[in-house]
Amino acid sequence: MHNITRLLLSGCCAALLSAPALADNIGMPGNMPKSYAAECASCHIPYAPGLLPSKSWLGIMHSLDKHYGTDASLDPKSVAEISAWLNQHAAGSRKFAEPSPDNRITSSAWFARKHREVGKEVWLRASVKSRANCAACHRQTDKGDFDEDNVRIPK
Numbered sequence: 713m714h715n716i717t718r719l720l721l722s723g724c725c726a727a728l729l730s731a732p733a734l735a736d737n738i739g740m741p742g743n744m745p746k747s748y749a750a751e752c753a754s755c756h757i758p759y760a761p762g763l764l765p766s767k768s769w770l771g772i773m774h775s776l777d778k779h780y781g782t783d784a785s786l787d788p789k790s791v792a793e794i795s796a797w798l799n800q801h802a803a804g805s806r807k808f809a810e811p812s813p814d815n816r817i818t819s820s821a822w823f824a825r826k827h828r829e830v831g832k833e834v835w836l837r838a839s840v841k842s843r844a845n846c847a848a849c850h851r852q853t854d855k856g857d858f859d860e861d862n863v864r865i866p867k
């Protein structure tokens with residue numbers, strides 16, 4: 713009897729303790745439009761909407777012809793569909809909503825803070841190439857999971 717109670721208790725509390733910090737599991741909303749996978753994940757990973765505030769997403773969607781050194785223009789129907797979805801799931805009042813000067817996730821203050829310990833030479837490795845290449849180190853970006861337990865810096 714006592715043993716069972718103890719077992720139940722430890723089960724409950726171990727689960728609570730190991731729950732990942734919610735704020736770092738940005739999550740990929742289930743209703744991702746097909747156009748987002750097709751048009752916004754061909755050159756890089758599909759960035760989760762919760763990584764940028766709505767203002768930044770709209771800024772990006774309004775300047776796709778000048779997209780970080782490339783042309784990512786789209787038909788108006790896809791632009792409208794993707795913009796609405798990004799806007800709906802954009803970062804709210806949490807830390808990921810901090811403004812970014814050029815609408816990059818990688819230019820935000822939280823990004824610099826969280827990656828303070830990553831050395832300058834690491835970003836230049838052939839296996840990493842760019843700060844924007846989240847998936848080089850975060851192995852579950854497709855689930856919007858950036859938990860530190862799932863980080864591995866490649867050689």
Ligand code: HEC
Binds near residue numbers: 779784
């Ligand atoms: C033709 C290729 C291409 C397409 C299509 C494209 N992008 Fe990009 N995107 C880039 C490049 C190149 C960068 C800069 C990457 C770097 O600095 O390493 C970038 C960067 C970004 C960044 C900033 C990453 C950072 O540094 O924080 C966001 C956000 C982004 N893209 C969103 C989108 C969205 C939304 C779409 C679809 C509407 C899209 N991209 C379509 C090529 C593309």
Ligand code: HEC
Binds near residue numbers: 818834861863
């Ligand atoms: C060179 C490898 C590397 C790249 C590329 C990288 N990160 Fe990270 N990231 C890390 C490391 C290392 C940490 C710190 C883990 C820790 O706290 O021990 C981290 C931490 C984080 C955290 C905080 C996690 C936590 O549990 O506190 C977030 C959120 C995050 N990264 C998002 C991103 C996003 C989004 C991108 C792409 C735009 C990205 N990272 C690109 C290595 C990387």
